[in-house]
Amino acid sequence: MNFDLTEEQIAIKKAVREFCEKEFKPELALELDRKEEYPLELYRKAAKLGFTSMFFPEEYGGQGCGLLETCLVIEEMCRADSSLGVAVSSGSFGSELILEHGTKEQKEKYLPRICKGEFISAAAFTEPNISGSDITRIETTATKYGDEWWINGTKTFITNATIADFIIVLTQTDTKVRPTYRGETLFVVDKDVEGLETTKLHDKMGIRCSVTGEVHFDNVKVTDQHIVGELNRGFYHSMEFFDETRVGVAAQAVGMAQGAWEIAFRYAKQREAFGQPILQHEAIGCTLAELMTKIEAARWLTYRAAWLIDIGKMDPMATAMAKQYASRVAMETTDFAIQTLGGYGYLGEYRVERYHRDAKITEIYEGTSEIQKLTVLKYLLRKF
Numbered sequence: 222m223n224f225d226l227t228e229e230q231i232a233i234k235k236a237v238r239e240f241c242e243k244e245f246k247p248e249l250a251l252e253l254d255r256k257e258e259y260p261l262e263l264y265r266k267a268a269k270l271g272f273t274s275m276f277f278p279e280e281y282g283g284q285g286c287g288l289l290e291t292c293l294v295i296e297e298m299c300r301a302d303s304s305l306g307v308a309v310s311s312g313s314f315g316s317e318l319i320l321e322h323g324t325k326e327q328k329e330k331y332l333p334r335i336c337k338g339e340f341i342s343a344a345a346f347t348e349p350n351i352s353g354s355d356i357t358r359i360e361t362t363a364t365k366y367g368d369e370w371w372i373n374g375t376k377t378f379i380t381n382a383t384i385a386d387f388i389i390v391l392t393q394t395d396t397k398v399r400p401t402y403r404g405e406t407l408f409v410v411d412k413d414v415e416g417l418e419t420t421k422l423h424d425k426m427g428i429r430c431s432v433t434g435e436v437h438f439d440n441v442k443v444t445d446q447h448i449v450g451e452l453n454r455g456f457y458h459s460m461e462f463f464d465e466t467r468v469g470v471a472a473q474a475v476g477m478a479q480g481a482w483e484i485a486f487r488y489a490k491q492r493e494a495f496g497q498p499i500l501q502h503e504a505i506g507c508t509l510a511e512l513m514t515k516i517e518a519a520r521w522l523t524y525r526a527a528w529l530i531d532i533g534k535m536d537p538m539a540t541a542m543a544k545q546y547a548s549r550v551a552m553e554t555t556d557f558a559i560q561t562l563g564g565y566g567y568l569g570e571y572r573v574e575r576y577h578r579d580a581k582i583t584e585i586y587e588g589t590s591e592i593q594k595l596t597v598l599k600y601l602l603r604k605f
């Protein structure tokens with residue numbers, strides 16, 4: 222691996238930074254955070270420039286890049302604004318499953334419109350009654366009657382639930398097999414199908430302009446054509462999916478940490494106390510230096526995890542390390558950014574309190590930090 226980004230990768234970062242400087246207005250972020258509203262117009266603008274389809278192949282209208290380039294985009298967006306960054310970069314969440322496992326028809330139907338920003342997608346695994354960390358057991362079923370599968374159940378905490386044009390859903394298709402995860406299957410369901418109902422969840426701690434909701438399936442009828450990947454292989458497809466997408470969450474965390482750190486650093490250079498800029502007080506200056514060291518470490522863990530996937534050597538331990546470490550660094554940095562700004566840090570207008578609220582999700586979704594540590598431990602035990 223090169224120990225620096227290529228010229229092309231640096232150019233991607235620069236282009237995203239310019240886009241965000243122009244479009245990610247702090248007032249807009251504050252307003253959408255208060256209204257819990259998705260930045261649809263921004264998503265479409267970003268899609269037009271190719272920023273939401275980095276790793277989709279060119280034949281579907283994507284950029285044909287890798288996960289590392291995708292991470293660079295996510296990082297820059299979340300640096301510019303923690304809420305807008307997450308919302309815009311998650312508009313196509315779940316479409317990776319179609320790309321990886323979908324049929325030719327499914328790819329042709331969904332991917333070009335995802336790449337253009339005309340479609341938004343969602344992926345539904347988590348359920349209200351059963352732990353989201355453990356998707357080896359699920360209650361949502363798909364039962365075959367003749368040529369049809371009837372889906373019944375409820376999924377919760379689903380990103381984009383109420384605004385998605387289609388949803389990939391993990392169901393139990395074989396209820397007798399043991400272990401149960403050997404009987405799970407993924408289906409793609411269009412938003413306007415009969416029996417599908419979505420409701421928005423309100424009052425989240427952070428990422429409030431990313432829409433989260435419940436999805437109810439009441440005898441939703443689909444066919445074999447809606448199966449994504451192989452029948453009864455949904456659990457395995459989902460695990461592989463998370464091994465990739467959680468590197469993107471690490472990139473969100475790195476971007477948020479970087480963004481909050483920059484606000485804090487700028488402030489510390491000009492705010493004076495006891496006759497000198499607060500940056501000159503060791504407790505502030507040295508902590509900011511230490512935090513940048515951690516951000517840089519988190520960044521390279523993330524880039525390496527993405528790069529390993531891009532070269533076909535996906536390493537779940539590298540992915541888990543990146544997500545767990547980067548999300549902790551994001552929490553630490555955004556917390557200290559509030560501290561650096563003192564009373565102003567506690568006000569919404571100064572942005573860092575929102576970065577802190579937003580950063581917390583990176584320790585929870587797509588595998589909590591505890592689950593990441595268990596993964597790291599599992600692979601360490603194999604090695605030592």
Ligand SMILES: Cc1cc2nc3c(=O)[nH]c(=O)nc-3n(C[C@H](O)[C@H](O)[C@H](O)COP(=O)(O)OP(=O)(O)OC[C@H]3O[C@@H](n4cnc5c(N)ncnc54)[C@H](O)[C@@H]3O)c2cc1C
Pocket residue numbers: 314344345346347351352353354355377378379380381425428433582585586587588589590591592595
């Ligand atoms: C804003 C938001 C967006 C989300 N988006 C989506 C989405 O798009 N699609 C989707 O399917 N889900 C989504 N989720 C759900 C998310 O992935 C789950 O909340 C997460 O995986 C944790 O599951 P849980 O909430 O059921 O917690 P639980 O699994 O019940 O865990 C509770 C606590 O127990 C700990 N724990 C569990 N098992 C162990 C163990 N073996 N060892 C040690 N500790 C353990 C966890 O780490 C956690 O601290 C989203 C959640 C949020 C809040």
